[in-house]
Amino acid sequence: DIVLTQSPLSLPVTLGQPASISCRSSQGLVHSDGNTYLNWFQQRPGQSPRRLIYKVSIRESGVPDRFSGSGSGTDFTLKISRVEAEDVGVYYCMQGTRLYNFGQGTKLEIK
Amino acid sequence: EVQLVESGGGLVHPGGSLRLSCTASGFTFNIYYMHWVRQVPGKGLVWVARISPDGSSAIYAESVKGRLTISRDNNKNTLYLQMNSLRADDTAVYYCARPLYGGFDSWGQGTLVTVSS
Numbered sequence: 626d627i628v629l630t631q632s633p634l635s636l637p638v639t640l641g642q643p644a645s646i647s648c649r650s651s652q653g654l655v656h657s658d659g660n661t662y663l664n665w666f667q668q669r670p671g672q673s674p675r676r677l678i679y680k681v682s683i684r685e686s687g688v689p690d691r692f693s694g695s696g697s698g699t700d701f702t703l704k705i706s707r708v709e710a711e712d713v714g715v716y717y718c719m720q721g722t723r724l725y726n727f728g729q730g731t732k733l734e735i736k
Numbered sequence: 737e738v739q740l741v742e743s744g745g746g747l748v749h750p751g752g753s754l755r756l757s758c759t760a761s762g763f764t765f766n767i768y769y770m771h772w773v774r775q776v777p778g779k780g781l782v783w784v785a786r787i788s789p790d791g792s793s794a795i796y797a798e799s800v801k802g803r804l805t806i807s808r809d810n811n812k813n814t815l816y817l818q819m820n821s822l823r824a825d826d827t828a829v830y831y832c833a834r835p836l837y838g839g840f841d842s843w844g845q846g847t848l849v850t851v852s853s
Contacts, residue, residue, distance in 0.1 A: 673844065724783070727781040
């Protein structure tokens with residue numbers, strides 16, 4: 626089984642400041658079709674998850690461009706260039722290369 | 737607009753059964769794999785099961801194999817999760833999700849299953 630390890634698990638951020646979340650995979654995530662199926666989700670309090678990023682770095686339609694994804698192989702990062710109040714919630718990475726696994730989640734709060 | 741609406745959750749005793757439903761609209765249901773994902777309140781997301789577009793094949797997380805069964809009725813645009821031999825650690829919000837590009841682009845609002853005596 627692939628294990629995804631996120632860090633940090635708690636992320637206090639000042640409004641307007643950047644934030645970064647790491648997701649490390651226990652195995653490489655390149656699929657046999659050449660794609661890397663690494664996703665990032667945001668879950669606001671009381672809401673269902675919402676996908677922000679797929680295939681490492683492609684933003685979903687409607688996602689603000691302050692969110693960006695990067696990485697390759699086993700190391701991936703979600704960055705928020707300037708945190709806004711609406712970004713509060715839990716962020717999860719998820720791989721869909723070999724079955725499906727989620728990271729433990731990173732709780733972003735405003736300092 | 738894609739919509740997924742789950743129903744069927746509730747309180748059930750340990751060892752009991754429950755069937756969850758997820759009604760889909762706004763897309764061509766019968767060409768998509770479909771998934772169930774669950775979340776213990778206050779905890780993380782866990783993938784549960786996937787079913788093929790025609791319903792002929794399914795795969796499950798190890799923790800639910802033999803107890804939970806995913807199925808679908810394409811005539812009714814509905815996904816199901818039959819839950820048998822329920823345990824306290826099955827208590828969770830259950831989401832149905834539509835896959836796209838190796839992840840899930842649409843989620844329902846979830847339905848809460850509580851297993852307790």
